[in-house]
Amino acid sequence: xxxxxxxxxxxxxxxxxxxxxxxxxxxxxxxxxxxxxxxxxxxxxxxxxxxxxxxxxxxxxxxxxxxxxxxxxxxxxxxxxxxxxxxxxxxxxxxxxxxxxxxxxxxxxxxxxxxxxxxxxxxxxxxxxxxxxxxxxxxxxxxxxxxxxxxxxxxxxxxxxxxxxxxxxxxxxxxxxxxxxxxxxxxxxxxxxxxxxxxxxxxxxxxxxxxxxxxxxxxxxxxxxxxxxxxxxxxxxxxxxxxxxxxxxxxxxxxxxxxxxxxxxxxxxxxxxxxxxxxxxxxxxxxxxxxxxxxxxxxxxxxxxxxxxxxxxxxxxxxxxxxxxxxxxxxxxxxxxxxxxxxxxxxxxxxxxxxxxxxxxxxxxxxxxxxxxxxxxxxxxxxxxxxxxxxxxxxxxxxxxxxxxxxxxxxxxxxxxxxxxxxxxxxxxxxxxxxxxxxxxxxxxxxxxxxxxxxxxxxxxxxxxxxxxxxxxxxxxxxxxxxxxxxxxxxxxxxxxxxxxxxxxxxxxxxxxxxxxxxxxxxxxxxxxxxxxxxxxxxxxxxxxxxxxxxxxxx
Numbered sequence: 298x299x300x301x302x303x304x305x306x307x308x309x310x311x312x313x314x315x316x317x318x319x320x321x322x323x324x325x326x327x328x329x330x331x332x333x334x335x336x337x338x339x340x341x342x343x344x345x346x347x348x349x350x351x352x353x354x355x356x357x358x359x360x361x362x363x364x365x366x367x368x369x370x371x372x373x374x375x376x377x378x379x380x381x382x383x384x385x386x387x388x389x390x391x392x393x394x395x396x397x398x399x400x401x402x403x404x405x406x407x408x409x410x411x412x413x414x415x416x417x418x419x420x421x422x423x424x425x426x427x428x429x430x431x432x433x434x435x436x437x438x439x440x441x442x443x444x445x446x447x448x449x450x451x452x453x454x455x456x457x458x459x460x461x462x463x464x465x466x467x468x469x470x471x472x473x474x475x476x477x478x479x480x481x482x483x484x485x486x487x488x489x490x491x492x493x494x495x496x497x498x499x500x501x502x503x504x505x506x507x508x509x510x511x512x513x514x515x516x517x518x519x520x521x522x523x524x525x526x527x528x529x530x531x532x533x534x535x536x537x538x539x540x541x542x543x544x545x546x547x548x549x550x551x552x553x554x555x556x557x558x559x560x561x562x563x564x565x566x567x568x569x570x571x572x573x574x575x576x577x578x579x580x581x582x583x584x585x586x587x588x589x590x591x592x593x594x595x596x597x598x599x600x601x602x603x604x605x606x607x608x609x610x611x612x613x614x615x616x617x618x619x620x621x622x623x624x625x626x627x628x629x630x631x632x633x634x635x636x637x638x639x640x641x642x643x644x645x646x647x648x649x650x651x652x653x654x655x656x657x658x659x660x661x662x663x664x665x666x667x668x669x670x671x672x673x674x675x676x677x678x679x680x681x682x683x684x685x686x687x688x689x690x691x692x693x694x695x696x697x698x699x700x701x702x703x704x705x706x707x708x709x710x711x712x713x714x715x716x717x718x719x720x721x722x723x724x725x726x727x728x729x730x731x732x733x734x735x736x737x738x739x740x741x742x743x744x745x746x747x748x749x750x751x752x753x754x755x756x757x758x759x760x761x762x763x764x765x766x767x768x769x770x771x772x773x774x775x776x777x778x779x780x781x782x783x784x785x786x787x788x789x790x791x792x793x794x795x796x797x798x799x800x801x802x803x804x805x806x807x808x809x810x811x812x813x814x815x816x817x818x819x820x821x822x823x824x825x826x827x828x829x830x831x832x833x834x835x836x837x838x839x840x841x842x843x844x845x846x847x848x849x850x851x852x
């Protein structure tokens with residue numbers, strides 16, 4: 298799929314375009330839900346603008362467990378509809394971007410007095426396979442204790458009774474979001490980051506657009522639109538308040554925390570979904586140079602723009618991991634990075650954070666503002682389909698032409714040119730490795746490029762070849778940055794290090810090593826003042842400290 302220029306170097310022209318034209322639909326929120334809605338609506342023929350107050354995926358959509366998974370635990374809540382939908386969606390999203398949504402075998406250890414006994418696990422995983430229409434080698438297998446220990450020697454031998462072995466998919470949530478947004482460009486959508494909705498425009502007491510503050514310049518402008526959908530995640534209720542429609546059901550925010558360790562400190566051979574002493578379940582997921590663990594599920598009512606990890610969160614996760622992997626004995630100083638995000642769930646009286654449903658809900662105000670909240674990363678495409686169907690119905694009721702049916706299950710995402718199966722991705726990784734190995738790059742470097750960018754790696758390598766830096770990693774990072782500035786609307790170094798490449802989470806040392814070369818490149822490309830470079834440097838160093846420093850004095 299062709300790369301379309303998508304750059305903040307052209308920001309003034311983009312703002313003029315959205316301010317001068319009238320749209321069929323404005324989508325508020327540049328997370329995975331908003332990105333999915335923009336692609337769905339634009340591909341059905343609607344004229345779409347998308348606005349995001351920060352960077353794309355800067356909220357919940359860069360801070361999930363980064364799994365496209367079916368939600369095995371929802372079987373215990375008898376939520377068969379949710380399991381069926383998200384289970385089926387895994388295979389679809391994998392087909393759309395097999396370089397980015399990668400098959401991942403998962404172990405479910407069966408332990409003494411655990412959440413799942415052998416019979417329940419066997420039946421549960423069988424039902425899971427049926428509901429999710431799992432086929433072939435991905436079907437669940439039940440393992441005896443000896444087989445489970447062979448696959449994962451770190452499991453607790455004394456209390457282990459066996460394991461379930463089944464299939465899920467791993468992704469990078471922020472990359473999945475940006476590729477959905479970029480794919481919407483192919484159908485004429487105009488997305489804009491750092492554009493905050495400050496209020497709504499009304500005509501005859503109906504929402505007819507949005508008032509925007511350009512966060513970069515500070516200037517205000519308006520976007521006129523027939524319909525407005527709010528997919529602002531944790532901020533949905535704030536926008537409902539601006540619209541005077543925060544009535545009935547409201548959001549219930551819960552916090553999910555993940556910790557990152559060097560792989561050698563937690564060298565699990567497979568992803569593991571395991572019991573913890575308080576009755577909850579947790580993931581340990583190996584990924585390249587690191588293994589990450591999570592998540593917590595606690596109520597949150599603080600500043601949504603600053604979701605910190607406190608000492609109690611870190612201790613809770615460390616204790617849980619050490620309980621399941623007694624040979625490891627992780628300590629606070631072993632944490633090299635972390636992230637914390639919010640789940641915008643729908644409040645249900647009397648239910649704890651972990652008992653709340655993950656189903657999405659749609660709210661329509663008297664003035665016509667449509668809001669969507671709840672849901673899971675895995676179900677983003679169906680959430681988008683449901684809310685665009687509602688717009689389609691409104692258009693028909695008002696005498697407009699019938700929209701096309703949803704076709705996003707057949708639209709490959711950017712980066713997927715001719716990948717049909719996972720084996721094609723592996724073959725391409727080998728090809729890229731053979732091409733960059735002579736310069737000194739490793740197989741991991743090839744894996745990183747392909748699983749982030751897919752066939753867009755070709756554009757990055759073309760730029761890499763044209764650069765002259767002696768250090769190969771600085772040269773490659775600059776090539777990635779230029780790609781991100783030209784085609785992914787990067788505005789700040791944080792966009793690059795956190796959302797577009799995931800380096801802050803998965804390779805934090807590379808952020809330290811590349812900070813000055815990347816700042817130098819920003820200064821050159823954006824022609825900014827030294828004071829801006831100083832501010833960005835301080836911001837990145839503060840992010841590094843926030844995500845990696847868990848000493849008692851910080852707390």
